[in-house]
C-alpha cells in the first residue's frame with residue numbers, strides 16, 4: 021500500500037472517481053473527504069463516498085499521507101492555506117487542477133517545511149460534476165500528467181506516479197509552462213469554441229426552438245455536451261490560463277479568417293487541402309490509441 025490515508029478535498033467528479041477507483045484496487049487504507057457545502061457532504065455520506073466524510077478540512081487532512089486538492093482551480097490557494105496548520109509532517113500535497121502554473125503560484129506559498137507539493141492533472145473527465153458523477157473507470161488508460169516543482173523529492177514523485185498508475189492512468193511528467201500551453205490547445209480553447217458555438221445557436225432563437233436539437237448532427241451534439249460542463253470550473257480555467265489560451269485563440273482566429281476568406285472567394289482547393297490535412301491528424305490520433313471517443317466518454321454520455 022503506497023499511502024495509508026488519503027484525504028480528498030472537494031468531492032466532485034474527480035474526487036469521487038479517485039475514491040471509487042482506489043476502492044476498486046484496494047489501494048489505500050482509509051480515504052477521508054471534505055467538501056465545503058453541507059449538502060455535498062450529506063450526499064457523499066448517503067452514497068458511501070469516502071470512508072469518512074469530515075465537517076472540516078482540518079479533520080480530513082489530519083494524519084493523511086497524501087492530500088489531493090480536487091476543487092476548482094481558483095479555490096486551490098485558499099484551500100491550501102486552510103489546511104496548512106493541520107498537515108501531517110512529511111505529507112504529500114497534490115491537486116488535479118486543469119491549469120498548473122497558476123495553481124503552483126497559489127498553493128506553493130502555503131506548503132509547510134517538510135511537506136511535499138507535487139501537482140498533477142488527470143486528462144480524463146466528463147461534462148458531469150458533483151459527488152454522484154464519478155466512476156471507478158474514469159482514469160483507465162487515460163493520461164495523468166505530473167508537474168513536479170523545483171526541489172520535488174524524486175522518491176515522493178515516484179510514489180505518486182505509482183498511485184496514479186494503480187488508478188489506471190498512464191503517467192508522464194511535464195513542466196508547468198508546457199502543460200498549460202498543451203492544454204490550451206487540446207482542451208481549453210476547444211471548450212471555449214464549444215461554448216461559443218452553442219451560444220451562437222442559442223442567439224438564433226428562430227432555429228433553436230427545438231430544431232437545433234432535433235436535427236443536430238453529431239458535431240453540434242458534441243458541442244452541446246462540452247458546453248454543458250461546469251461553469252465555475254471553466255470560468256476558473258480561463259481566468260488562470262489566460263496567457264496560453266489567448267495565444268492559441270489568436271492563432272485560431274487567424275486560421276478561421278483564412279477559411280472564411282476561402283469560402284467568400286470560392287477557394288475550394290484551400291478548403292480541400294485544409295480538410296485533408298486535418299483528417300490525417302484525426303487518423304494519427306486513432307492510430308496512436310488516443311481516440312477521445314474512449315469508453316468512459318461514452319459511458320458518461322450514456323448516463324443521462
Ligand SMILES: NC(=O)C1=CN([C@@H]2O[C@H](COP(=O)(O)OP(=O)(O)OC[C@H]3O[C@@H](n4cnc5c(N)ncnc54)[C@H](O)[C@@H]3O)[C@@H](O)[C@H]2O)C=CC1
Nearest residue numbers: 030031032033034056091092093095117118145146149150
Ligand atoms: N471535470 C473534468 O472533466 C476535469 C476536472 N479537472 C479539475 O479537477 C478539479 C475538480 O473538478 P471536478 O471534480 O470536475 O469539479 P466538481 O464541480 O465536480 O467538484 C468540485 C468540488 O469542489 C467543491 N468546492 C468548490 N469550491 C470549494 C472550496 N472553496 N472549498 C472546498 N470545496 C470546494 C465543490 O463543492 C465540489 O464538491 C478542478 O480543478 C478541475 O479543473 C481535471 C480533469 C478533468
Ligand SMILES: O=C(O)C(=O)Cc1ccc(O)cc1
Nearest residue numbers: 118142143144145146147207
Ligand atoms: O469532457 C471532455 O471533453 C474533456 O475534455 C474532459 C476534461 C476536462 C478538463 C480537463 O482538465 C481534462 C479533461
